[in-house]
Amino acid sequence: xxxxxxxxxxxxxxxxxxxxxxxxxxxxxxxxxxxxxxxxxxxxxxxxxxxxxxxxxxxxxxxxxxxxxxxxxxxxxxxxxxxxxxxxxxxxxxxxxxxxxxxxxxxxxxxxxxxxxxxxxxxxxxxxxxxxxxxxxxxxxxxxxxxxxxxxxxxxxxxxxxxxxxxxxxxxxxxxxxxxxxxxxxxxxxxxxxxxxxxxxxxxxxxxxxxxxxxxxxxxxxxxxxxxxxxxxxxxxxxxxxxxxxxxxxxxxxxxxxxxxxxxxxxxxxxxxxxxxxxxxxxxxxxxxxxxxxxxxxxxxxxxxxxxxxxxxxxxxxxxxxxxxxxxxxxxxxxxxxxxxxxxxxxxxxxxxxxxxxxxxxxxxxxxxxxxxxxxxxxxxxxxxxxxxxxxxxxxxxxxxxxxxxxxxxxxxxxxxxxxxxxxxxxxxxxxxxxxxxxxxxxxxxxxxxxxxxxxxxxxxxxxxxxxxxxxxxxxxxxxxxxxxxxxx
Numbered sequence: 001x002x003x004x005x006x007x008x009x010x011x012x013x014x015x016x017x018x019x020x021x022x023x024x025x026x027x028x029x030x031x032x033x034x035x036x037x038x039x040x041x042x043x044x045x046x047x048x049x050x051x052x053x054x055x056x057x058x059x060x061x062x063x064x065x066x067x068x069x070x071x072x073x074x075x076x077x078x079x080x081x082x083x084x085x086x087x088x089x090x091x092x093x094x095x096x097x098x099x100x101x102x103x104x105x106x107x108x109x110x111x112x113x114x115x116x117x118x119x120x121x122x123x124x125x126x127x128x129x130x131x132x133x134x135x136x137x138x139x140x141x142x143x144x145x146x147x148x149x150x151x152x153x154x155x156x157x158x159x160x161x162x163x164x165x166x167x168x169x170x171x172x173x174x175x176x177x178x179x180x181x182x183x184x185x186x187x188x189x190x191x192x193x194x195x196x197x198x199x200x201x202x203x204x205x206x207x208x209x210x211x212x213x214x215x216x217x218x219x220x221x222x223x224x225x226x227x228x229x230x231x232x233x234x235x236x237x238x239x240x241x242x243x244x245x246x247x248x249x250x251x252x253x254x255x256x257x258x259x260x261x262x263x264x265x266x267x268x269x270x271x272x273x274x275x276x277x278x279x280x281x282x283x284x285x286x287x288x289x290x291x292x293x294x295x296x297x298x299x300x301x302x303x304x305x306x307x308x309x310x311x312x313x314x315x316x317x318x319x320x321x322x323x324x325x326x327x328x329x330x331x332x333x334x335x336x337x338x339x340x341x342x343x344x345x346x347x348x349x350x351x352x353x354x355x356x357x358x359x360x361x362x363x364x365x366x367x368x369x370x371x372x373x374x375x376x377x378x379x380x381x382x383x384x385x386x387x388x389x390x391x392x393x394x395x396x397x398x399x400x401x402x403x404x405x406x407x408x409x410x411x412x413x414x415x416x417x418x419x420x421x422x423x424x425x426x427x428x429x430x431x432x433x434x435x436x437x438x439x440x441x442x443x444x445x446x447x448x449x450x451x452x453x454x455x456x457x458x459x460x461x462x463x464x465x466x467x468x469x470x471x472x473x474x475x476x477x478x479x480x481x482x483x484x485x486x487x488x489x
Contacts, residue, residue, distance in 0.1 A: 007327035009363045010376035011335030013063075016056055016360060017377060019353045019418050020075065024082030025049035025095075026056060027418055028353030029401065032099035033293040033340030034226050034276070036347050040403075040414060040423075044101025045435075048421035051114040052098040052354035054083055055298075058120035059361035065124045066364075069374040073128075080121060080133050083114055084140040091148030098354055102421075108152040112169035115141050119176025120361075126180060141177050145170075158193050164201045164214045165229035167193070172236035175243060187243075194240050197233075198252055206278060206285065207262055212255035213278060222280035227260050228296050231362075234303025238310065250310060257304045261319045265289045267341065271329050272322035274300065291342025294330045296355035297323060298362035305366050320366070327359070333467040334385035334396070341471065346403045346412060348471065349389035384447065388456055388470035393449060400443040402426075407450040407459050415441050450482065459483050 019027045029047050031038045039046050060076045086094045092111050097104030118137045126134060149170065150156040158167040171193055174186040206213035206224065213224040214233060225233075234253045241249035263275040265287075274297050276288045301323055308316050330338040336351035337359060384397040392412045395402045401423075403414040415437050416423030424435045447461025456476045458466075460483055470476040 004325075004328040005321075006324040006367065007331045007337070007363065008335065009360070009367060009369065010373045011333075012331070012337070012356065012360055012363070013059075013335070013373075013377045014379070014381060015335035015351075016053075016353055016357060017075070018381070020079065021049075021419065022078075024078035024080070025086075026053040026079070026353055026357070027421070028053060029350050029403075029416065029423070030098050030101065030354050031339055031347060031350040031352040033291070033296065033343065033347050033352075033355070034228060035099065036291065036343055036345075037099050038347070038350070038352075039097075039099070039101030040346065042100055042103065044097070044103045045424050046097075046101040046421050047416050047423050048102065049082070049086070049095040050098045050354045051083070051093050051096050051110050053357040054114040054117035055120075055361040056117075056353070056357035057083065058117045058124070059357065059364045061121040061124035061129075062361070063364045063369050063373070065128075066368050067371070067373065068128075071378055072374055076121070076125070077130065077133060080118070080129070080137065084118060084133070084136040087140075087143065087148070091143050093144060093148070108149060108163070109166040109169055111144055111149050111152075112166060112173055115144055115173035116169060116176055119173055119180050122180040123176060138177075138181050138183075141173065145174065145177075157189065158196055160218050162197075162201075163217055164197065164225055165216075165232045168197060168233040168236055171197070172232065172239065175236055175239045178243060179239070191240070191244055194237070194249065202252065202255075204255070206259055207287070208258075210255065211258040211262055212252070213259045214256070224278040226277045226292075227263060227274040228293060228300055230256050230260050231299030231301065231303035234300070235306060238303070238306050250307075253303070253307055254311065254313075257307050257313075257316055260300050260304065261316055263287060264319065264322075269329060271326040272319065273326065274323075291340060291347075293340040293355065294326065295337035295339050295351060295359055297326075298355075298359035302358075302362035302365055305362065324366075327363070330471075332385060332387055332469045334381060334383065336387075338387065338471055344390055346389075346392055346394075346414075349387045349392060349394045350403055351387075351394065383465050383467045384443075384445070385467045386447065386449070386469070388449065388468065388472045388476055390472045390474075395443070395446065397443050397446070400441070400446075402443060402446070404446075404449075406456070407448055409451075415443075417441055447481075457482055 057079050064072050088094050096110035122137050153159045174190045201214045202212050204212045216225045234256050237249040237253040267273050276292045278285050340348050387394040393404050399418045401416050403412045413426050415426040427434050448459045450459040456474045458481045460481050
């Protein structure tokens, strides 16, 4: 049987929706499979809302515009209301810590992404979204740009301290604001900012004469931006070409597209992957492939998709098709995508709503949705879903989630709930101190798996209603539980 050629977009949306709260917050275990950090690693232990998940709004708005649905519209209204009104006192958005959790209260990129997400949402929904919410979007972007983010760069504009993808994301937000609200307050300055970014950050000839990469920061000349950020640069360049009528921006976008495509690699499963970065050593540039994300390619893939719609290109289009297969290969039956490979820890197996919302937006933009999409999106998934990794496993059931260990290995032991912000280590009763999860954190009938010298198998628990996928090197052997006894050491 041939593997699917594209991921199940409705299933991905269903999974993302399962983390949305009644007030419109998008919770999640905020894993970052490029930097290898998350709130567990930094002892923050929060899994509440993150602005990095705001692309879910833009993806939903585009899907609703394609096939209107009252359930989806009500969901989007909740999401927009929350994101456009949730601020810190200084004008930055609240919950901008993402992979650092709530201990982090500053960062340009985590302010810029909700601005561009709200801008994309307004563009897709301005003919049918309630005027009150459109006004809130406009006010939120202005407040964040002109107050909260004024200190990043030189009076809210790029300078020598800028990070390439972050200031490009801010520029994209300004361009989207210009287009969505027909407001030209940043029209001239944004064009100057784009020219500054091209002049100072773009590096031609990477990896060949038809391509260009970007420095991440101006002070470091020997490392280029990781590939997953290039869409944050490609998309604003293409929109700028449209707004300013300047084809030079399309040319620059094409060079960035080819940088990503011509730096790809094929992993051990035969799948096309985005690269980690290029670095300069020994008088030449070297390609570093991993460890690297899978979920989270969406921004760059969307940029490439937008480019080929303007300028068809067989090489770039073949790359998009190959990445569709990568998504499909690494999609769990529950709908979420494998986070990454090469980390040999929870970083590979814990799915992040923050990153996968970017993939959702890209896939809606690329493929659209079919007639059965919304029913599949809103149908509750009642299975116990498990993703097996080499060192640990991800498991979720309803509102419960956990990063668990194999039988008689006690390294991770994290438990949480999708409807709670706090998660933590599930301390045994004989340890009297520390945080102990409330009783309703316990997952009913939670299965236990054993990793032996030569296989992974179910140790205790029922196979009924169990959905298992694996990225572990040890083969997973499906079958009845090996033991009827307790799985706890």
